[in-house]
Amino acid sequence: MSRRQRGPAVAGLFLFATVFIQPGWTLAEEPEQPEEPRAPIQVASGNAGKNYLKLSLNGLVAAGGSTESDVTGLQLGSHDPSRRGFTLQNVELVLDGAVDPYFTAQVNVVFVESPGGETEIEIEELFATTSSLPANLQVRVGHFFTEFGRLNTQHPHSWDFVDQPLSHGRMFGSDNLRSSGARVSWLMPTPFYSELYLTIQNAFGETLTSFGWAPGEEVFGATMASASVDGGGDLLYVPRYAFSVDLTDNQTVLAGVSSALGPNGTGPDGRTRLYGGDVFWKWKSPRANQGFPFVKFQAEGLWRSYRADGIPVSFEDWGAYGQLLWGFHRGWVAGARYDRMGGDEGPMADPFVEDRRRASANLSWFMTEYSKLRLQYNHDERTDFDDADSVWLQFEMILGAHAAHKF
């Protein structure tokens, strides 16, 4: 859903509010009647258990500064710190539960502070997933993060850094690659974990950087064509294969290859191809206390071929990042990341394709599972701009249920 459709989203929020703040229905417990004892119906609450859905609210705030005054040009993600001073990075309401014996569902309603300081609302994800299809199949339908690589499907709460990697900002967009569609995945009958995914989604919209973009928007001097699906070729196809093995009792590797193939909005013959590889390795102590100590490494590489229609713009570029996180003491994690973007410069000096490098270091302190502080330093090098040094301090809090993390 476009972030610009604020009206319906506000109405939706109002609806949420009226549902959750019904006195005596969700929040207050009525005294039991002596004759007919009846438990109050719990529609939602922060804890698992006697209610139909789990509710949680996650808030991320950053403060800091940069030698670069145009922070939005430096930071590519819409959940990144976007200015000197304070940024409300992300406020996310997550609701999830079982629909019925056949589906589970999750909704992520996100509130972000616009550069103008207003609160904008978007439905970041809303999807249902099957619980028990035969033949080890699973289907997801709705609006969701595209199953490509590792980081693309993660919400800012799960990130190991204050910001998203440059490669993701440039190729997947400020808010990662997501759209409305369906995903089929097959858990393969191998002795080790091995899963095949195929996601098919609409290829047009603000969250489809590299593909359709928002119709009417200018990219490389071309106005994006209107969005319509006249055939299968107008959709986005994303196959992915992932596998994992336990190297030892305490070490696990998860790796995958993905590609995203679809039209771009430059015209009927505009096509984009994205290929990616990802690897994640983790060691955790066999005597881990609250999950500490651990060491984990994660890297992703992306390669893009962009062929425009109507304008003489075709280029190939790539981006990659690697990061190492060390949970050296209960609650404490030190991290380092290196980001690199390269490839054809394109016909014009466009910030969309310039060469970039970034080195980051950070230190996170998880006071509990529900709050954390993170201090991060970024050093940016760009071909067309001055080098920049930035320091960000991030605070996170979670109210209510804390959804379990995937590996």
Place this chain on the structure above:
Amino acid sequence: MIHSRHKFRVAMLALLALVPGASLTVAGLKVVATTPDYAALAQAIGGDEISVKTLAKPAEDPHFVDARPSHVVTLNRADVLIESGADLEIGWLPPLIQGSRNRKVLPGEPGRFLGSGDVRLLDVPTELDRSRGDVHARGNPHFLMNPENSGIVARRLAERFCELDADSCPVYRANLTRFNERLEQKILAWTGRLAPHSGAKIVTYHNTWKYFAERFDLRSETFLEPKPGIPPSPPHLGKVIAKMKAEKIRVILVEPFQSRKTAQTIAGHTGASVVDVCQFPGGIKGTDDDYFALIDAVVDAIAAALDQAAAP
């Protein structure tokens, strides 16, 4: 009947051999336990009729297990999933179940076994408020430290295995009888060993030993954690030291994943001894896959420390 079942199994095996990578184990029920204590109980009841796999390792914090993809595969091929039923695994089990696509282990199915059934849970909060720490909404999940609760779980496991695999039911029943006889003897022995210390106070790191203390008439009311899930802070530890001195508490229990250093510091200030214990078979040397051996080791260690404290 047995003959036709045998034929069926042979046919199934032949079929399985055609599927690359398919497991060729002949054991009947494939049981997956979230933690090693349930695995040990399941093995005691199931014997050779079942195969058991465990997700959490004995010495790691059971609240924080990684949802490794290999666990998805393990759950995908399970007939039975045994979990605490008291949210101990809430931080890692849900995505594994979702990923497993296994109808047999979905909530409400006979293949989903909740350990807490018929068990009286302690510390059930009347109000949920995280300023009091990370309290388990359904109550304290460490109930298998009271051996009588393990008897309840064993009985229910035998019933459940019978429901899922009627052919082997006589074996499950026989194993249960043997388990109960041994449990009865052992409880007498454990009670006798700890009886001289009736009413003795112990300090623990986390509120893990409440059920154990209740059963064996010990007092477990002082914790190194100021609140559940919150790391020990110097002011809180100062209070613990003062309390231990005033009440002459001489024993501190520590589990493998908890900070032994903190416990040793407190012991240094109070003259108490640090006792290494674990909730899970395999977390103490020589107790692999054996619930009785685990409680033997725990009771011996605690009783020895209390003996020493009581000695003139």
